[in-house]
Amino acid sequence: MLTINTKIFKAYDIRGIYNQDFDDEMAYLLGLAFVELRKNDADYQPGQVLQIAVGSDMRLSSPSLKENLLRGLTAAGAEAVDIGLVATPTFYFAVSRYNYQGGIMISASHNPKEWNGFKLVRSKSVPVSGDSGIEFLKEKIISGELKVAEKSGQVIKKEGVLEDEINYALTATNTSQTKALKIVVDTANSMGIVYFQALAKKLPHTFITINSELDGTFPVHEADPLKEENLAQLREEIIKQKADLGISTDGDSDRIFFVDNKGITIEPALLRGLLAQIFLKDKPGAKIGYDVRPGKITVDMIEAGGGLPVLTRVGHSLIKEQMLKEDIYFAGESSGHFFFNDPQGCFEYPPLMILKLLSVFSANELDINSYTNPYKKYFHSGEINRSVVSKEAVFAQVLEKYKDGQISTLDGVSVKFADFWFNVRGSNTEPLVRLNLEAISQEVMEKRRDDVLELLK
Structure with a gap:
């Protein structure tokens, strides 16, 4: 078995480079450990056979990881419910809708093709995070202190989850007055395409898809629409097709971005x-x-x-x-x-x-574009990262300099004045701080941005 890189155990998920940071055997151990985690929870009934949903994305390593994860879950005595190739939100929907006792989604979202990982949830798709279970899983997997059940569980397949999710969304939305729009969709060869294929059957809109073939190598561009360069092809196609708008999704389709008819990203x-x-x-x-x-x-x-x-x-x-x-x-x-x-x-x-x-x-x-323009009142710096020696020292300096503003320390330091407002927060994994600043004009934004950046050293 490959030596596991403990850095894969992150604040919100487990993620790393496949066959470098972790391997198939680790997926098996995760299955064993996850069942133990759920059996230790207060809502577990002694003797209960846990039903744990497993979904996966289109990455090349996902089938092998899934096979071994299912093996681990069933070896621990759980009933592993294979919901197939799905977007992460469809996985969340399945766990909640069908009252499963938890679930594991195999995906590394927008990370490069070499990566893969696991998102974990309890009942009702409540996330398992670092403090609420990932540290426990880490300790169990690294120590190897895991046992198989006297009676193994079984794998069952669940079909039709996407259809149920789409129908739920349709019943919650009034589409009776919907007029046809021409929409360009770029899902970056990842899971989001399944949504639009399903919606196209139910709506009057014309969906023009690009990069729609599922391909875990991401051959055209990475599946991260937060980076403007990954929207370039979508913008070009919107203009070329004279479309009403464009939509882009990330690798596991839990994030969506809209681009207007002029190729401008709607914030x-x-x-x-x-x-x-x-x-x-x-x-x-x-x-x-x-x-x-x-x-x-x-x-x-x-x-x-x-x-x-x-x-x-x-x-x-x-x-x-x-x-x-x-x-x-x-x-x-x-x-x-x-x-x-x-x-x-x-x-x-x-x-x-x-x-x-x-x-x-x-x-x-x-x-x-005309509809959204009146809402574009403020001017944003974008997210700016700075390497620092001490995040705590930076926060202290910001608090001192801007003590006359309206301050919140909910996540980093947020400061609000009448003509500008900003947040400085630290990275969970690197010696970085991130600045986001907004103001009532471009001139004010640039001046105040530069003032704050002077402290981020």
Whole structure:
């Protein structure tokens, strides 16, 4: 067995380079350890046969990892439910919808082709994070202190999960007034294409797909739409096709990005605000979450829609945890994650978000660029990374210099003044701090950005 690199055990998942940082045997051990983790939880009933869902993406190493993970789960006595080749949100949906006691998704999201990994959840797709189980799994796997059950479980296959997910999204959205749009879709040869193939059968829109063949080598560009260069081909195709808009997804399709008819990215903060207003019509006065990275337009739109803005930390697991704890109805993260909290579960619902946004865009007489332009009030620095000697020392300097502002230390340091606002937070894995700053004008943004950067050393 390959020596496992302990750095694969991260804050929100397990992830590394296949056959360098971990191998198939580690997947087997993970299956054993995960069943033990769930049996130690308070909701476990003695003698209960756990049903654990397993999904996988299109990466070249996923089939072998899945085979060994299933072997580990069943050796530990669980019933392993193979839901097939799916996007990560479809996996979340399956665990919640069918009341499985947990699940493991094999994917490395937007990471390069050499990578793979595992996202883990408990019942209702509540994430397993570092503090809530990944450290336990790490200790068990590294020590090898794992036992097989006297009676092995079995593998069963579950079909039709995507269809159930799409139908759920359709029942939650009024599509009766939807007019046909021409939409270019770039899923970067990854799992998002399955959503659009399913939606195309249900909607009047024309979907023009590029990079639509599932290919775990990502032959055209990496599956990370947060990087502007990965949207270049989509932009060109929108202009060429004279399309109404474009949509891009990341590797495991838990993040979605929209590009307007002029090839301009619609900022996630603006999409978050639009979605907030849509969901507030369903639940007036609801709490709506937004992360600490500045995107003030979201707050403006939540308040205009009669909602209650709630600040969250960065990180999908942390946001979901806060949503459940504080009864936040909808939340969005600046990286393109959008979460919906209903009795079924709290996680990303890309088909639902896509349907909601398309219903708004198609009902409007204006083209999408003209419709969204009035919301582009603020000027953003983009996320700027700086290597530092001490993150704590940087935070202390920021707090001292900007002590007259409105301050939050929920996640790093957030400071708000009348004409600019920003967040500085640390990386979990590197000696880096990240600055996001926003202001009422380009001039103010540039000046205040440079002022803050002077402290980030």
